[in-house]
Amino acid sequence: MARTNGGSPKARVIGAELRKARQENGVGVRELARRLGTTHSKLSRYENGQSIASSEFVASTLTALGVPDAARERGLDLARGRQWTNWLAPNAPGLHQELTTLIEFERSANHIVEVSAMVMPGLLQTSDYARAVMADLPSADLETRVTLRVGRREVLNAKSAPRLESLIMEAALRTRIGGKPVMAEQLRHLCKMAEKPNITVRVVPEMDVWHPGHAGSYILFGFPSSAPIVHLEHYNSRVFLHEPEDTCTYQSATDRLRNLAMSEQESSALIVEAAREMET
Structure with missing residues (x-):
């Protein structure tokens, strides 16, 4: 489950990674949400940094987009890090x-x-x-x-x-x-x-x-x-x-x-x- 953290630095950076990966692969928000079996509004909250996606969700998203292994690991490194207040x-x-x-x-x-x-x-x-x-x-x-x-x-x-x-x-x-x-x-x-x-x-x-x-x-x-x-x-x-x-x-x-x-x-x-x- 994602943790809401009001636009924390980490949430914004993970969201930017997800948004960049989606756009580079030419996939719309609604289409990606369909592939993941979730809602486009939930996906948008992740991309905008309003909520922090779990490492499992990040892995599923990057896999659904066909992101290469090296780039997928970088995204997972961000998601797995400690969610410090600062x-x-x-x-x-x-x-x-x-x-x-x-x-x-x-x-x-x-x-x-x-x-x-x-x-x-x-x-x-x-x-x-x-x-x-x-x-x-x-x-x-x-x-x-x-x-x-x-x-x-x-x-x-x-x-x-x-x-x-x-x-x-x-x-x-x-x-x-x-x-x-x-x-x-x-x-x-x-x-x-x-x-x-x-x-x-x-x-x-x-x-x-x-x-x-x-x-x-x-x-x-x-x-x-x-x-x-x-x-x-x-x-x-x-x-x-x-x-x-x-x-x-x-x-x-x-x-x-x-x-x-x-x-x-x-x-x-x-x-x-x-x-x-x-x-x-």
Whole structure:
């Protein structure tokens, strides 16, 4: 039996996997429901992340769609995982699960706030900068990861693109990840992306007062008809928060950082200045 969990991160990701598999195989919701002997409304609740499908249901669905063994196992890995209130994923089992989660939230969000303490926002990174950030990865995985990260920013050009609000700590502009030429290109790219109507880039200046930006980076996803989700990523683990007491805390932190940040014009001028310093 499925467990209702009000659009939790895990429910949404499993639902996205089921929806993607169905659409890739050209099967309608009603036809798939007929094959499974269930109702289309129940299937829709799973695909929309309103309920978490059991591993048995996921297995039956992927089999009914004729999904290849490798893809079916990935879907089952998601369904079999613990249904934590906050989905903590230390040593996450592979690239697919992590990207499935982020891509689904980036695709379905209408507003994304990324607070960046020491590294440029993921959706605004150049390929060379991303490559420098991921330099510790095995060479066999590095280029694939870089291509996927850079490719994710295409969501910002979509017809229903989310609004991206980047709040970047000033220290991140001065940290020469990849060396001066790479950093200069990254900063110029940041200014170019900020010209898009759905992207806002503001810098939180260095100051003597502690503020939430000193506690580390995070992403706050806002959705049209679902509760917000916060994504935290550290050296070797990721966590998705969706309980109201947690997300409200990060919403308050974001409001404080907005009040401390420079204007868009002041931020752009500072980023250009930092780029010039790197170029000289």
